[in-house]
Amino acid sequence: MIYVVIPVFNRLEKTKSIVSCLREQTAKDFIHTIIIDDGSTDGTREWLIEQNDIKTIKGTGNLLWGGAVNLAFNYLEKIANYTDWVLLINNDVIIEKNYIKNLFNLAKKYYPAAIGSAIKNCNKTPEITSLTIKVDTWNLQINDELKNKKKYQSFDIAESDVLSGRGVIYPFEKIKQCGGMRPKLLPHYYSDYELSLRAKKVGLKLLVSLNNCVFSEEDFMKKKAERKKEKFLTKLLVRKSSSYFVAKIAFWIQASDWLGLITLPFRIIIFMIIPNRGSKLF
Structure with a gap:
């Protein structure tokens, strides 16, 4: 079983969009979707109640990304098997029909590994906006390898120092070994990166699929x-x-x-x- 974990706060239309993508997956028979609604006020809660194929977990309204994901991990502790997998993904991306199947096949091929996703924009001619991440601990820098994308043109998969939560699959047994998230210290930003660091320390390779992308409308430069x-x-x-x-x-x-x-x-x-x-x- 692949448990798809999606934290949400408002943005109902984006939630509907990613759920629609999940329902169209070629691997949908092996997917169980868990959405953590952390205090939405835009009708998200009411819509989720009507979705029989989604497990909804109600947050406190103050969990943020790390706390919401950890709430799902606590739930999985009770129902999941060691052989199951966890896919972390946000509601602000869309994915193609073979996305989860391809990601899962890569995870099995390179096991033990966590497999993340390159990010492309949603334009008619989509361009990659995020590749692998390099961490310079001495200068306290986190750099995307986008500026070096030419050297990755012939790669299907590449190593990364950390993995984003916008689309990454983990073996559930390794999530348990890591001890889940640390929301008190890392409630939102960096919580996905920090989880992947601990996953690496318990034996997982950190890899990014360069061809199996998630698509995002977010303008990273504008946000910066x-x-x-x-x-x-x-x-x-x-x-x-x-x-x-x-x-x-x-x-x-x-x-x-x-x-x-x-x-x-x-x-x-x-x-x-x-x-x-x-x-x-x-």
Whole structure:
């Protein structure tokens, strides 16, 4: 069984879209969809109640991505077998009919592995907007390999340092070994990356399927520009911010080796003081 876990908050039309994609999958007989509705107010809850093929879990309204996914993991602890699989995906993407079948076949072929997905835009001539991710622990940088996409043209699959939750399949047994999510430390951003780091430490290869993509309407450059406009304290203290300092520190602790851990406090101070140095940490 492949359990498809989707956290949602409002955006009902996008939820309907990804559910429609799941119902058209060639592997639909092996799919069980779990949607965690974390306090939606746009009719999502009412619509989900009417869907007999979806298991709906009600959130508190304050879970965010990490907490919502962890709620689903707690549910799976009671019903799933060690041989089952978990597919994490967001409701703001669409997928082709063979997406899950292809991802599952890759997961079996490269086992033990977690298989993520490259991301393409939804234009008529879709272009890749995210490939594999490289983590530079010394300079506290997370870089997409998009700028080097030419070297991946002949690849079907590639290694990645971390995996996004926008479309990634894990063996459930490894999720159990990892201990699930850590929503108190990483409530939203970085929670998917940090999970994949721990999965790697329990023996999973982290791979990205370059041909089996998810499609997104999101403008990543626009979103990046919007984040720059956020107030400094908002960036640091708001749990949903991509610069939430607790989540960032928790991620870099998990990503670092022993030398990186010892020097991490000093490098954080240096990168915060010196402009354009390191990752522009906050």
